[in-house]
Amino acid sequence: MAAQAFTIHPVAALDDNYIWTVSRNGQAVCIDPGEAGPVLDYLHRHGLSLAEIWITHHHHDHTGGIAGLKQVFPQCTVYGNRDIAAADRYAGEGVQWLFGGCRVEVWHTPGHTAGHLSYLLHDAEGLHVFCGDTLFSAGCGRVFCGTAGQLYVSLQRYAGLPGHTLFYPAHEYTAANLRFAACVEPDNPAVRTARAAAEHMPTLPVSLAHELRINPFLRTGGRQVAQKAAEYSGGKLADGAAVFAALREWKNRF
Numbered sequence: 001m002a003a004q005a006f007t008i009h010p011v012a013a014l015d016d017n018y019i020w021t022v023s024r025n026g027q028a029v030c031i032d033p034g035e036a037g038p039v040l041d042y043l044h045r046h047g048l049s050l051a052e053i054w055i056t057h058h059h060h061d062h063t064g065g066i067a068g069l070k071q072v073f074p075q076c077t078v079y080g081n082r083d084i085a086a087a088d089r090y091a092g093e094g095v096q097w098l099f100g101g102c103r104v105e106v107w108h109t110p111g112h113t114a115g116h117l118s119y120l121l122h123d124a125e126g127l128h129v130f131c132g133d134t135l136f137s138a139g140c141g142r143v144f145c146g147t148a149g150q151l152y153v154s155l156q157r158y159a160g161l162p163g164h165t166l167f168y169p170a171h172e173y174t175a176a177n178l179r180f181a182a183c184v185e186p187d188n189p190a191v192r193t194a195r196a197a198a199e200h201m202p203t204l205p206v207s208l209a210h211e212l213r214i215n216p217f218l219r220t221g222g223r224q225v226a227q228k229a230a231e232y233s234g235g236k237l238a239d240g241a242a243v244f245a246a247l248r249e250w251k252n253r254f
C-alpha cells in the first residue's frame with residue numbers, strides 16, 4: 001500500500017507568521033512556532049500528536065511557542081542549531097533523520113541570521129523546503145546577524161534545486177515584495193501576472209520555478225535587474241553578489 005501523503009498546513013500566528021505543520025498518520029511536526037495557542041488548537045481539532053518541532057532560527061516570532069507546546073507534548077523533540085537554547089537535538093548542515101518514513105535533511109542557510117537552518121523534506125511527490133526567513137515569495141529576509149554575502153549564497157543554493165521544489169516561508173509578504181519586484185523589473189510580465197494574483201489569495205507555498213521567474217533576489221544575473229541595481233547604487237556592480245547586496249539595501253529603504 002502506498003504511504004499516505006503528508007498534510008502540510010499553515011497555522012496563522014502573531015501578526016503575519018505562518019507556522020507550518022506537517023502531519024501523517026496522526027503525528028505532526030510544526031516549524032517555527034512563534035506561539036503555542038494556534039498550533040495546539042489546530043492539533044486538537046485534527047486529533048494530532050506533536051512529535052517534533054523544527055526551528056530555523058532564534059528570532060522570538062519563530063521560537064516563542066516552544067515552551068507552551070512542550071508543556072502539552074513533553075515527549076516532542078525540538079531540532080535547532082546551537083543558538084537555540086530549547087533544542088533537544090542539534091540540527092545543522094548535513095544532519096538527517098526520518099519523519100513519517102521520509103527523509104528530512106538540514107541545510108545551513110545563513111544570511112538572515114548566522115545560524116539560520118532550512119529543513120528539506122523529501123517525499124514521493126518531491127521536495128518541500130521550510131526556509132524560515134531566508135526566502136519569501138518575490139523577496140528574501142533582511143540581514144540581521146548574518147551578511148548579505150551569506151544570504152546570496154544561500155539563495156543561490158536554493159536556486160540549484162529542481163524547479164518543482166516547493167518553498168514554505170514563515171511570512172506572507174508577497175504583495176509588498178511584488179511592488180518592489182515591479183520597480184526592479186518593470187518589463188517582466190511574470191511579475192505583473194503574479195502581482196495581480198497576489199492581491200486576492202494566499203500565495204504559499206511557492207515553487208522554485210515560479211520564484212526564478214519573479215524574485216529579483218534570485219534574478220541577479222538578469223540584465224534589467226543588474227542595471228536597476230547599478231542605478232540605485234550609483235555605479236557598476238562587479239557580480240551577482242554585489243547586485244544582490246545593492247538590491248537588499250534598496251529594498252530596506254523601499
Ligand SMILES: [Zn+2]
Pocket residue numbers: 057059112133
Ligand atoms: Zn527572523
